[in-house]
Amino acid sequence: MRTLIVADVHANLAAFEAVLAAATQKGPLDAIWCLGDIVGYGPSPRECIQLLRGYPHVMVAGNHDLGAIGAISVHDFNSLAREAVLWSSSKLTQEEREWLAGLPLVAIQEEVTLVHGSLRDPVWDYLVSPDVAAAHLQAQSTSLGFVGHSHLPLLFQEQEGRVHGRYLADGERLDASKGRLVANPGSAGQPRDGDSRAAFALFDGEDGVISFHRVEYDIAQTQRLMLAEGLPLPLAERLAYGR
Ligand code: ZN
Numbered sequence: 224m225r226t227l228i229v230a231d232v233h234a235n236l237a238a239f240e241a242v243l244a245a246a247t248q249k250g251p252l253d254a255i256w257c258l259g260d261i262v263g264y265g266p267s268p269r270e271c272i273q274l275l276r277g278y279p280h281v282m283v284a285g286n287h288d289l290g291a292i293g294a295i296s297v298h299d300f301n302s303l304a305r306e307a308v309l310w311s312s313s314k315l316t317q318e319e320r321e322w323l324a325g326l327p328l329v330a331i332q333e334e335v336t337l338v339h340g341s342l343r344d345p346v347w348d349y350l351v352s353p354d355v356a357a358a359h360l361q362a363q364s365t366s367l368g369f370v371g372h373s374h375l376p377l378l379f380q381e382q383e384g385r386v387h388g389r390y391l392a393d394g395e396r397l398d399a400s401k402g403r404l405v406a407n408p409g410s411a412g413q414p415r416d417g418d419s420r421a422a423f424a425l426f427d428g429e430d431g432v433i434s435f436h437r438v439e440y441d442i443a444q445t446q447r448l449m450l451a452e453g454l455p456l457p458l459a460e461r462l463a464y465g466r
Pocket of ligand 1: 231233260285287372374
């Protein structure tokens with residue numbers, strides 16, 4: 224079983240397509256696990272949902288997915304994000320809204336835990352410190368877990384009773400059978416670690432290896448679409464800086 228793991232696609236079709244092309248170039252995919260926020264910020268929410276649903280997939284809900292269907296208040300978002308949430312909401316069909324409404328907050332698949340924020344707060348928690356990671360790992364019943372939300376490629380690993388965290392580099396390979404860990408593959412559609420390239424991970428259930436990757440995509444194309452749709456300029460600009 225060879226699985227593509229993506230987080231925070233954020234309606235960025237050019238990025239999602241580049242990720243899929245890069246992932247399938249390395250070998251055939253059996254499934255996609257999506258860690259939430261397939262919509263929000265970007266110009267192509269419907270196309271990204273459609274692309275994901277064309278594959279065998281598991282997806283957990285993120286704050287933008289829930290905001291776009293009114294399951295959480297738009298007032299919980301900052302003003303730029305709120306504008307994008309309301310715009311996304313206006314684009315979705317009833318059938319797509321129902322699909323988003325049916326997404327779980329937490330999924331356990333092939334002995335792997337999937338959640339957008341953390342097990343402490345699946346919707347809003349940013350798993351970016353050893354303290355939060357420790358609280359999450361305490362609640363994680365599987366040895367391996369993946370989260371999204373921070374848009375940062377991060378690994379937190381339990382070693383000798385302590386939780387250590389670090390950034391994940393492009394091309395890095397990890398033996399998932401070594402101890403308890405939770406990783407964020409980074410964001411496919413709006414990276415925030417200063418690297419504008421789309422981020423993703425591949426998990427091979429057979430040998431237990433997770434690999435982390437970055438791939439360039441046509442940022443200008445996504446920016447043009449965003450501006451044509453009247454989405455806020457700073458949201459388009461940040462894509463070029465990976466912030
Ligand atoms: Zn996000």
